[in-house]
Structure formats: structure tokens, C-alpha cells
Amino acid sequence: DQQVKQNSPSLSVQEGRISILNCDYTNSMFDYFLWYKKYPAEGPTFLISISSIKDKNEDGRFTVFLNKSAKHLSLHIVPSQPGDSAVYFCAASADSNYQLIWGAGTKLIIKP
Amino acid sequence: DAGVIQSPRHEVTEMGQEVTLRCKPISGHDYLFWYRQTMMRGLELLIYFNNNVPIDDSGMPEDRFSAKMPNASFSTLKIQPSEPRDSAVYFCATSLVRADTQYFGPGTRLTVL
Numbered sequence: 001d002q003q004v005k006q007n008s009p010s011l012s013v014q015e016g017r018i019s020i021l022n023c024d025y026t027n028s029m030f031d032y033f034l035w036y037k038k039y040p041a042e043g044p045t046f047l048i049s050i051s052s053i054k055d056k057n058e059d060g061r062f063t064v065f066l067n068k069s070a071k072h073l074s075l076h077i078v079p080s081q082p083g084d085s086a087v088y089f090c091a092a093s094a095d096s097n098y099q100l101i102w103g104a105g106t107k108l109i110i111k112p
Numbered sequence: 113d114a115g116v117i118q119s120p121r122h123e124v125t126e127m128g129q130e131v132t133l134r135c136k137p138i139s140g141h142d143y144l145f146w147y148r149q150t151m152m153r154g155l156e157l158l159i160y161f162n163n164n165v166p167i168d169d170s171g172m173p174e175d176r177f178s179a180k181m182p183n184a185s186f187s188t189l190k191i192q193p194s195e196p197r198d199s200a201v202y203f204c205a206t207s208l209v210r211a212d213t214q215y216f217g218p219g220t221r222l223t224v225l
Contacts, residue, residue, distance in 0.1 A: 034213065041218070041219075042218055042219070043116070043203050043205070043216025043217050043218050043219050044155075044203075044216050045216065046213050046214070046215070049213065089155065099157060099160065099168065100157070100214060102154065102155045102157075103154075104154040105154060105155070
């Protein structure tokens with residue numbers, strides 16, 4: 001039972017354009033959502049998060065949008081840079097459960 | 113702080129051998145997590161500790177896997193005996209209070225021949 005789904009295994013975007021990575025979840029108890037970025041041979045690193053009381057959170061080039069009614073969140077990267085090429089994981093947690101539930105990841109490739 | 117430290121970074125062993133993976137968490141972090149990453153199953157939570165106490169080990173695949181946290185600055189994940197299907201990257205992660213923002217170590221790439 002995949003509670004957090006990233007349906008696109010990979011995404012290719014031109015440098016300078018917007019990258020949009022999507023994530024869907026099924027558990028309505030999730031109240032905190034995070035995006036992690038992972039380079040090869042390294043552990044995932046925290047990128048940005050959003051609480052369920054918000055619908056948008058922005059940090060520089062990165063913006064996360066949350067649509068609770070659709071149980072959908074997305075990560076926007078504008079403008080995309082070559083260093084953004086990595087695997088991006090969506091994760092979610094519920095206040096009552098001190099665990100992160102992870103998506104399968106989306107590999108983002110930024111083309112020069 | 114040096115971040116989460118894992119050792120070894122790479123381990124190659126033969127089937128049937130005992131493997132021990134080590135993790136030093138970030139000082140002051142109350143939660144410690146062991147994950148396994150494979151191509152087929154992605155990132156799987158194996159077990160996590162809160163204040164050195166194992167809370168949920170439901171992700172441990174079988175009895176061949178065991179994890180300990182004898183003190184706040186050290187944890188081990190042991191596989192005995194190891195099998196080729198255990199080949200994966202094993203990550204240790206820690207968090208300060210709530211278990212959502214986790215900090216990952218660089219991982220141990222385990223190959224069982």
C-alpha cells in the first residue's frame with residue numbers, strides 16, 4: 001500500500017525553465033510534507049517542507065504547493081540549474097506517528 | 113557538527129558472513145533511523161529508535177537483521193548471516209525532536225557475493 005506516490009520515475013527539463021515534480025498521497029492524517037534531494041553516492045538532504053495549515057511555502061528558487069483536497073503536492077524549481085539534477089523524494093508524516101513515509105523518487109535531469 | 117557518520121562506506125562480503133554497519137548520530141538528536149535503498153523497493157525504513165530505545169522494527173526484513181543503540185552516540189545494524197539479496201545501500205538518519213526533518217549519513221553500500 002503506497003501512501004505516498006511519485007508517479008514520474010524521471011523528468012527532463014531544459015536549463016532555465018521551470019521543473020515541476022509531483023507527489024500524491026492517500027492518508028488524510030498526514031500533516032507535514034517534505035522534499036528531499038539526493039545525489040549519487042550521498043544520502044538524501046532536506047530541501048523544503050510544508051505544513052498542512054499552509055498551501056504554499058517558498059525558499060529561493062524552490063516552492064512547494066499543497067492541495068489538501070486533491071491530496072497532492074508539487075515542487076517547483078525556477079529557474080532550473082544543472083546542479084538541480086538529482087533524485088527528488090517526497091515524504092510525509094502524521095503528528096501521531098513519528099515516521100516519514102517516502103515516495104519512490106523522481107530523477108530530475110536538467111539539460112544544458 | 114560533522115553530521116551523521118556511517119562506516120564503512122563500502123562493504124563487500126561473501127554470503128553467510130556477518131556484516132555490521134555503524135552509525136554515529138548528530139549530537140543531541142533523539143531519533144535514529146535505519147533505511148535500506150534498493151532499485152526495486154526504493155527507500156525502506158527498517159527500524160527507528162527514540163532516546164536509544166527501539167520503537168518500531170516492523171521494517172526489519174527477517175530475523176537475520178538486528179539493530180542496537182547502546183548509547184546516544186552509536187548504533188549498529190547487523191546482518192547474520194548475510195545473503196546476496198541483502199545487497200543495497202543502507203542509510204542511517206537522525207532527527208532532533210520530531211521525526212520529520214531527518215539528516216542522513218552518506219550510506220554504506222553493501223555487496224554480498
